Amino acid sequence: MADLQLSADEEMVERLLDAAARGDLGQVSSVLSRAPSLIDRTGSRGWTALMFGARNGHYDVVKELLDRGCDRFSVNASSQTAYDISKFWGHGHVCRLLGRTDAPGENYFGRETLDRLSARRTDQAWLEARRTAADTVYLLFSKLSPMVSTSCRRQGGQPELRLCRLGHDAVKPLLQKPSTVLVFLGVERTDPPSPSCQADEAPRDPPAWFAVGTEEDADEFLAGGGEEKRLFPRSSHRDLLTLSEDEAGVVAQARSVLAWHNRYSFCSTCGGGTRLEDGGYKRSCLNAECPSLRGVHNTCYPRVDPVVIMLVIHPDGQQCLLGRKKMFPAGMFSCLAGFVEPGETLEEAVRRETQEESGVKVGRVQYVSCQPWPMPSSLMIGCLAVAVTTDIRVDENEIEEARWFSRQQVMDSLLDGAQRVLTVPPRQTIAHQLIKHWIGMNANL
Ligand SMILES: NC(=O)C1=CN([C@@H]2O[C@H](COP(=O)(O)OP(=O)(O)OC[C@H]3O[C@@H](n4cnc5c(N)ncnc54)[C@H](O)[C@@H]3O)[C@@H](O)[C@H]2O)C=CC1
Ligand SMILES: [Mg+2]
Ligand SMILES: [Mg+2]
Ligand SMILES: [Mg+2]
Ligand SMILES: [Zn+2]
Structure with missing residues (x-):
């Protein structure tokens, strides 16, 4: 039967x-x-x-x-x-x-759905009008976690998270609290006006989006979601990876800027208090004598930390080097990665981090694609690198194990039902995409 x-x-x-x-x-x-x-x-x-x-x-x-x-x-x-x-x-x-309109290399967290309209950040009157407009969208973050609603639409009952879009009335009381941070994210991208539009019709501004950040629990906002359950996910690494590509892009922008406000509330030059400016994209020192108010002072602007992440290819072209940190789930291996240091090129950072972590020396380095990583504000710069030596000696402080894996072993790790000697990080990570890029370079269809 x-x-x-x-x-x-x-x-x-x-x-x-x-x-x-x-x-x-x-x-x-x-x-x-x-x-x-x-x-x-x-x-x-x-x-x-x-x-x-x-x-x-x-x-x-x-x-x-x-x-x-x-x-x-x-x-x-x-x-x-x-x-x-x-x-x-x-x-x-x-x-x-299939959702990918442009060149290959678009990574999760990388989609830009809003026009940031940075020139408007200093236009107080315009910003004020957009803040109260009926179609303005507010995204609420409590302790850097976005308010989302869950539904069970996905196959297998896996809950799908969607950002809750609030109106001005809902967030008005929160905006009046001095500790609340407001960041102008941009406006929705629109198609150019059709030729049939009346020439004398004034073009309307597309809906504006803001992020509102609070360090309070904000649980009062969780009621009122109707049938859908609202929550602030507490495990940012895991839960943020279940958003749609469009929403992940907005979250990457909002979360990184809010995390900067959260960590840099005082002036890092003189320790004085600061004032928010430029639609939430600047913090200026309140002390008129402070050197940070003269010349170019990067301490006033949101920070981005460049990180190189590299798939190192064996000189024979048929194996790649992957490593695992102690904190990884059992059996998982990933690309090596490390922060770029001051006064260093990307190529040198790839060579230094690879040698520090695995003992392997690298020659040629080729850029592939990058990924904003809002935990809290890294920019992952993805490269392929060709090894010139093959002996492995791991830096045990950082890496538990590093190994050369064959192309077939890596391909099997990407396939459902195949026998696996390793697992790789999920598709939303640039590590996964770099691995797939290397496999795809020679795959025939
Ligand atoms: N999206 C992805 O596929 C992946 C993302 N990552 C991210 O890349 C980042 C860097 O990778 P790691 O291997 O940890 O870097 P790493 O190899 O440079 O080691 C990190 C250590 O370096 C020090 N450090 C030096 N400069 C730093 C800076 N600017 N900020 C913070 N720590 C600094 C700290 O002691 C830290 O513990 C991590 O935050 C991780 O979340 C890492 C692998 C995959
Ligand atoms: Mg590292
Ligand atoms: Mg490092
Ligand atoms: Mg390192
Ligand atoms: Zn200062």
């Missing part, structure tokens, strides 16, 4: 994959209406229905699968996502649907 059930399932999967490859939307919908759990099932070489639809540029099929909640990030035996496949075959319209 179990066997019969299994083969009926397999037959349905075959039908689904075939329909997706042919662009038969009716058949795809009909199979999934009867058996929704088959949506991410794979056929030969790990191909899903989404990948087949993407391979052949079937826009409607890809849209239907995404609307039904398929996993857009799963990878096939060549470690390619549906996006990689549609990009390879030149289906730009499908790439856009």
Whole structure:
């Protein structure tokens, strides 16, 4: 009986994959209406229905699968996502649907959905008008944690977090407290006005977004979410990774600026009190004699810490160097990383940190992509680096173990159901994307 059930399932999967490859939307919908759990099932070489639809540029099929909640990030035996496949075959319209509009290299936390409009930060009258406008969006952060609502829309009941968007009335009492920090994030990006617009119609400002930060619990805001549960997640590293790409980009900006206010409330030059300026993008010292008020003083502006993160490739080209910190979950290995030091180039930082942490010497360094990492405000600069020596000697203060892994071992770690000798960090990290980038450099589809 179990066997019969299994083969009926397999037959349905075959039908689904075939329909997706042919662009038969009716058949795809009909199979999934009867058996929704088959949506991410794979056929030969790990191909899903989404990948087949993407391979052949079937826009409607890809849209239907995404609307039904398929996993857009799963990878096939060549470690390619549906996006990689549609990009390879030149289906730009499908790439856009799969959520990546631009070049490869867009990382989680990196999407810029707002226009920061930095020139408006000093325009008090404009900012004041935007603060009270009916369409203005406020994001509330308590102790650097954004207020989110949860729903159980994702497959497998995994809760999906969404930012709560509040209006001016809701946050007005909080804004009156002197300890509250307000940061102007920008305005929503809009399409250029259509030619049919009346020439005498004044263009309207798009909705503005602000972040409001408080060090209080702010639990009174958690009521009133209707059916959805509202909360301030306490584990920022894990929970922030479950936001959508759009919302993650806004959180990266807001959380880093709020974290700076939180840590730099006094002048770091003279220890005096400070005043918020420039829409929350500057803190000026209140002491008129303070040297920080003369010349260029970076202490007045939000800080960003550059960090290099590198996938070091063995001289044979077929292995890469990964390490694990003691705090990592068992079996997890990641790229080596380290803060850039003053007066150092990125290439030198890659060579120094690799040698310090693993004893391996690196020659050529190539930049790949970067990622804002708002814990609290690093900019991860992702590089590939070619090793010129191979002996490993780890710095035990920082790294528990470092090893060369073969391309096949790394590919298996990215595949569902394969035998794994290691796990890699989740897809939202640039470490994961660098590893995939290296695998993808030689993968054939
Ligand atoms: N998104 C991703 O995929 C990954 C992100 N990271 C992030 O990169 C950052 C740096 O990586 P690590 O290996 O820890 O750096 P690291 O190898 O330079 O060692 C960190 C240590 O260096 C010292 N240090 C030097 N300059 C510092 C600075 N500007 N700020 C803070 N500490 C400084 C501190 O003692 C600290 O404990 C971490 O904050 C981590 O969260 C690390 C790996 C992966
Ligand atoms: Mg390190
Ligand atoms: Mg370091
Ligand atoms: Mg280090
Ligand atoms: Zn000062």
